[in-house]
Amino acid sequence: MDNLSHFCCWNSECPDNGKKGVGNLSVTGRYGPGRERRMLRCRTCKTRFSERKGTPLFGAHLDSLTVESVLERIVEGRGIREVGRLSGLHRDTVTRYRRLVENNVGSIPQLKRKRKVLNVALFLETSHSYARETLHGIRSYVREHGPWKIRFSEQGRGVEPPPWLAHWKGDGILARMENDRLARAIDETGLPVVDVSCYRLLPSMPSVEPDPLEIARLAVDHLLERGLKHFGFCGVPGVPWSDLRGSSFARLVAEIGHDCHLYRRTVVQPISSSWNIDKTAIARWIRSLPKPVGILGAWDGCALQVLEVCRNLNVAVPDEVAVLGVDDDDLLCDLADPSLSSIKCSAHQVGYHAASLLDQMMAGKDVPPDIAMVRPAGVVARQSTDLLAIDDQLVSDALRFIRDHACEGIQVCDVLKIVPLSRRVLETRFKTAVGYSPHEAIVRLQLRTIKEFLTETDLSLATIATKSGFNHLNYMCKLFKQKTGFTPGEFRARNRSKN
Structure with missing residues (x-):
């Protein structure tokens, strides 16, 4: 039995015109795609009309879900071009539905007239391409699903949390938390938080990060295709993402029956001072490696240091040492001599997915504190691994x-x-x-x-x-x-x- 209590007769001369739930309506047939739309009949005046009569859906040729999506975005206050881009419709079609909304918005009270602007704080540094690509991903999500009002804090590693955070009245936080002081200050706000580092200083919050196992797998496959049988990893002990990439790389190399030579710098210092590592120690390590060898740097900066040391030692790259980085900072990789091959980490997807999770949390949805692993995009091959180390x-x-x-x-x-x-x-x-x-x-x-x-x-x-x-x-x-x-x-x- 069809529930018609929320419909009424639209015949202005009918005694039951505009009256809902009086039992004067019946379904006389169905029409449209999939025969999903009902034709109604008023028993009082014998008039027949569509159930869409008097709504913005009347006369629409699109399916109901598409029309409702377009109408909701229009009522939220989005522009015609944006609605057209998100819905895949021509702007003239969107304009027509906008006019329908302007004439009939009172008949769809379930739709919001204007979406609340959410206040979101970002704690990310912009000093390298990975962080900037993460910000691009966040921006893409906000453009599609906002509006958000962003409060951005340029956050270098190891710095103190800003004084305004303790009194900030916001809705949510996206942060790359790599020191305990910042993590505690963010936790004390009591706001929804999504972490885009892999330090996991707030294990009760969801986290999004590149998948270290898939990064290692791409590196091993890429170096194997070059015919290499000796492998090395240059990283920073105690930095979680470096340790995870190194251990994953060593494990995969062991699974194919080869040894992985690990370089671990012994001087503990901030990773931001990446150009001040002990190059003498790296030189001793590179001299000790069997040749030819493929070396994975924990990140592009580390791989660039390996290239510099090889140049100082007159070790040929890639013929004796093939070098592969992670993050694909294209400017640095292209300026290197030789240009540096690198693994692209899909930082844009990291930012987009993190913003999506935060949006769900700010809407009151239950988001588990899991680690979302984002698959890297692939290897961008350049001169530093352009070899075939095969004797035959x-x-x-x-x-x-x-x-x-x-x-x-x-x-x-x-x-x-x-x-x-x-x-x-x-x-x-x-x-x-x-x-x-x-x-x-x-x-x-x-x-x-x-x-x-x-x-x-x-x-x-x-x-x-x-x-x-x-x-x-x-x-x-x-x-x-x-x-x-x-x-x-x-x-x-x-x-x-x-x-």
Whole structure:
């Protein structure tokens, strides 16, 4: 039985005009997409009319959810261009619905007339690209879901909390908390807080950070593809994200049967003074390493110091030491000599997701104090890792050909055209040199490309299959599920939710 108590007859000459809940209405039929809209009939005057009569939905050709979303954003006070961009509609369509709202807003009292402006404090430094990209992610969320009034505090590591914080009347805080004094001051406000560091100084609050295991996995795969068999990590003991990246990197290197040589600086000092480390100690460590070796720096600044020491020692980069950083500060990486390869950490997604969590908390929703791990975007390869450290020249030629053409649909028979070897000999020498077959080398690069497309774009699976070198979508999906344990759709949804 349809509940029609909130409808009324719109015939101005009907005795029951405008009266709700008097039992004069019945449903005579349904119409529209999916026949979801009802036609009503007044028993008193025999008039038939749509249930949407007298509302902004009357005459709408869009589905109900889209119309309601557009109307809600208009009533919140958002501009026509913004509503059109968020809803994917032409501005003329939005303008028409805005006029409907202006004429009928009294008939939709459940919609807010103006959204409350939330006061949010940001405690992040802007001295490096990762922090700035995090701020860009926060800004993107605010533009889409605001309005927020931002109080920004340039917060270097180790500084005292600002005096105004104790008396600030705000709604929430986003902070990179890396010292106890700031953490205590923020905790004492009693406000919703989301942390974007991995120090976890407030374990009762949710935290968002780059995934250290995935960073290490990208580093190991990248250096292995260069034919390297010796590995090193240069980091800072006692700094949580450095320790996590180093331990993850060492563990993954051990799993493939190689040793990881760890450099841990012994002088305890603020990480902000990253250019003042003991380069003499790093020089001794680099001299002691077997060559050629691939070194992962805990962050770009650390990797740049390794490059400087190698230059002072006349150690060839990348032929003797291949160097990989983390964070992809493109200005610093491009200015380095040679230019520095680096892992891009998806800091934009860190900021966006942290802002989303804070918005939920400020709305009164229960957000568990979990650590949200954001998958890194990938490796940005530059000169510092541009090598193939393989003694077998023919295998090196084959691997370079695979790296350059893996996503063009090549097969092992195509590789054999550029090396004068039989398939059996190539596979034997290839496995001896790098630990896996030519076919697996092709598949690894194709899978990496598929993951990047799934995570970073909205391309269809058919387009991704073509761009990754697959002639058949079904085969790509089957292979992806076999290698990763997820279908492409599941992988995209899983990593989009993280990011």
